[in-house]
Amino acid sequence: MRSHLDLAREFGQAPWFNQTGSFEWWTSPQSQVDQRENFSQMKEWGYGVEWIEPRKVKELEPDINVEAVNGAPILYYPEEGWVDPALYVAWLLRAANARAEVALHTGTRVSGLRTDACKVTGVRLDNGDDVVADAVVNCAGSWSADPIDGAPIVPMASTVGIVAFTLPVATTLRRQFHAEDLDVRPDGAGRIMIHKVSVDRTLLEKKRLDPAGAEGRALLDAAARYLPALAMTEIEAIRTTMRPIPAGDGLTCVGAFPQTPGYYLAVTHSGVTLAPYLGKAVAEEVVFGRQHPDLSEFRPARFFAGEESPLRFGTGPARKRGNEFN
Ligand SMILES: Cc1cc2nc3c(=O)[nH]c(=O)nc-3n(C[C@H](O)[C@H](O)[C@H](O)COP(=O)(O)OP(=O)(O)OC[C@H]3O[C@@H](n4cnc5c(N)ncnc54)[C@H](O)[C@@H]3O)c2cc1C
Known part of the structure; x- marks a missing residue:
């Protein structure tokens, strides 16, 4: 979050970053235990987080139906927000060019x-x-495990992600909210973006979906429970995509391949959240050779420990993504 603010300061403006704060309520007893643990961990790290009463949610976001929260404890993260990735990329490319x-x-x-x-x-x-270069950074997300002749490969276990976008709705919602198995945020111009992990799991591979189909209906119904303004609208667009997840631990994988000098990998499922931090850290490592100790647990080497032949190299046509080495 702080790197997002640093970047906004550097640019003098950050039209891609909506620092509105976010809410989270989880309903099952086990999730609530996890939520309390998360809260303590975040507090210890000095991250902005606080428990709030339902009436505070109502005050901040009058369109949220707090009764539907059903008494579950509510966390508020005032430093968080949502990023419009396409706008963000456009601003960064323009700055890189300038x-x-x-x-x-x-x-x-x-x-x-x-x-x-x-x-x-x-x-x-x-x-x-x-293209001649002193260094090559593979940041091809879910495709980073596609064989590229001569390049070592880190295994990926990417999964399908489905996001739905409503028609423009007359709502004043500014903040995102995360309930159990539900993520909702504004997407600009009155549109609301909705995601549910359980709907993701209904698809094994990326495919085009009908906005009026079952997946869109499930997403809309779940969000309308908390945001009644959605009751009379429709899903305008529904997209499927691959979530770039390194195999095994699922954690960010970033760093050089010592056996292939000049080749570097940066792949993470938290690509939007971490981009302002990771982008700078990767640039410093690649350009100045300054190693970031924060990244030591996230190196590609963890995939090759204990192997006789430490690296696998891509040849031939791209194979199916995910679990290639499992
Ligand atoms: C439902 C859902 C919710 C998510 N929530 C969050 C979240 O809250 N926070 C968060 O940070 N992230 C979230 N993500 C994940 C986020 O979308 C990714 O982390 C992010 O897109 C990764 O960015 P990237 O640029 O590394 O890779 P990508 O966005 O995958 O981009 C990779 C690019 O590489 C290009 N490419 C592929 N192969 C080649 C090649 N051979 N040569 C040249 N180019 C190539 C592709 O065309 C693509 O443009 C979510 C994803 C989904 C689906």
């Missing part, structure tokens, strides 16, 4: 690494072009 004349290659993919005596010297693109 400050460092960054060249952007779109509409083609990286198909291989250029190497010279094992040291990475750039990438080969699908369109036949070569």
